Structure formats: C-alpha cells, structure tokens
Amino acid sequence: EDKVVQSPLSLVVHEGDTVTLNCSYEVTNFRSLLWYKQEKKAPTFLFMLTSSGIEKKSGRLSSILDKKELFSILNITATQTGDSAIYLCAGIIQGAQKLVFGQGTRLTINP
Amino acid sequence: EPEVTQTPSHQVTQMGQEVILRCVPISNHLYFYWYRQILGQKVEFLVSFYNNEISEKSEIFDDQFSVERPDGSNFTLKIRSTKLEDSAMYFCASSLGAFFGQGTRLTVV
Numbered sequence: 759e760d761k762v763v764q765s766p767l768s769l770v771v772h773e774g775d776t777v778t779l780n781c782s783y784e785v786t787n788f789r790s791l792l793w794y795k796q797e798k799k800a801p802t803f804l805f806m807l808t809s810s811g812i813e814k815k816s817g818r819l820s821s822i823l824d825k826k827e828l829f830s831i832l833n834i835t836a837t838q839t840g841d842s843a844i845y846l847c848a849g850i851i852q853g854a855q856k857l858v859f860g861q862g863t864r865l866t867i868n869p
Numbered sequence: 870e871p872e873v874t875q876t877p878s879h880q881v882t883q884m885g886q887e888v889i890l891r892c893v894p895i896s897n898h899l900y901f902y903w904y905r906q907i908l909g910q911k912v913e914f915l916v917s918f919y920n921n922e923i924s925e926k927s928e929i930f931d932d933q934f935s936v937e938r939p940d941g942s943n944f945t946l947k948i949r950s951t952k953l954e955d956s957a958m959y960f961c962a963s964s965l966g967a968f969f970g971q972g973t974r975l976t977v978v
Contacts, residue, residue, distance in 0.1 A: 799958065799971045799972045800960060800970060800972050801960075801969050803967050803968070846912065848912070850966075855900055855917035855919070856902070856927070857912075857914060857966045858914070859914075861910070861911045862911065
C-alpha cells in the first residue's frame with residue numbers, strides 16, 4: 759500500500775527560528791512529491807519535486823528530495839507568525855492520476 | 870490568477886438525503902479530482918475525471934458517489950444517500966493538485 763509519513767506531527771517554535779519538516783514515502787512507481795500549506799481550508803501548492811538533490815526555493819521556504827532514501831524536507835528560515843499552518847506533503851504515482859497525502863505537520867509560530 | 874471555485878462553502882444535510890457538491894475547474898485543464906478530508910485526518914483521494922469519464926477511483930468512492938460534468942464547465946460530486954461518516958471537507962482540484970478549490974464543508978446530521 760502506498761504510504762506517505764510526515765514528522766513531526768506537531769511543532770511549536772518561536773518567531774525567527776528555522777524549522778525543518780520531514781516527509782518520507784513508500785510509493786510504488788513514484789513520480790514526484792508535492793508540498794502544500796493548509797491554513798484554514800484548501801491546501802495551497804508550494805513545491806513540486808521530481809529530481810533528487812535539486813533544491814527548490816521560494817523566499818524563506820526551500821525543499822529538496824532524496825529519491826534514494828525516499829524522503830523530502832521542507833525548510834522554513836526566519837519563521838513568522840504567518841507561517842503557522844498545517845504543512846502537507848503528497849506523492850504522485852507514475853501513470854496514476856491521484857495524490858497520496860501524508861497526515862500533515864501542524865506548525866505553530868509563537869511571537 | 871486562475872482558480873478552482875466550489876459551492877456551497879458549507880452544506881448541512883440530514884442523513885439519507887442526497888447532496889450535490891459543485892466545482893468550476895480552471896477552464897483549460899483536462900483532469901479534475903475530488904478529495905475529502907475528515908476533520909483531523911489526512912486528505913484522501915476520491916476520484917479523478919478525464920474526458921467525461923472516471924479515470925481512477927478509490928475504495929471510498931463506492932456506489933453512493935457519482936461525478937459528472939453536466940455542462941462542460943461545472944464538475945459535480947453527488948452523494949446519493951448521505952451517512953454521518955460522510956461529514957468532511959470536500960475539495961475539488963485540477964492539474965494533479967496544483968490547484969485546489971476552497972472546499973465544501975459537508976455536515977451530515
């Protein structure tokens with residue numbers, strides 16, 4: 759069964775800290791991995807990672823994929839209270855039209 | 870920026886009633902999806918739809934569920950006879966998850 763596991767499930771840090779969120783996957787015929795930020799309702803797309811070892815960056819957020827060890831990390835530097843959200847990762851299966859989601863990491867940034 | 874639009878944002882229905890959740894996907898996208906998220910749980914795939922046909926569906930998507938694209942723009946999810954355990958957020962998506970709608974919160978009482 760295809761599985762995506764995120765850790766930690768919950769994280770509380772102070773504003774300005776750097777955080778690393780983890781996502782490991784066991785997905786048959788893995789194609790890509792996506793990261794999302796979920797605040798109140800819909801997941802908002804952050805990154806799609808297909809190639810191993812290539813960092814993707816957007817402002818204070820960055821992410822990288824390791825296809826040998828089957829995991830990805832999402833880094834957020836200089837965190838702000840607006841970064842508080844649930845961060846989701848999801849795997850895409852080659853040839854399939856669906857995402858397999860992890861359970862999410864609830865990130866809380868305290869001022 | 871293009872967006873996926875869902876209506877209603879919240880629907881309350883009695884157990885056993887039929888509900889139709891509506892989505893207007895981004896117009897030039899070809900694949901559409903429904904996902905659901907029960908409160909506190911992970912987002913789960915329900916069904917993908919391409920060229921007016923179901924492309925793939927999960928075990929959750931049983932005979933109580935159906936999807937259609939009645940008029941070339943709207944994309945609907947129908948639950949024929951709702952159960953308490955159908956209470957969840959239902960998300961429509963396109964482009965393999967690059968775009969999610971804001972969701973419909975379905976509450977079955």
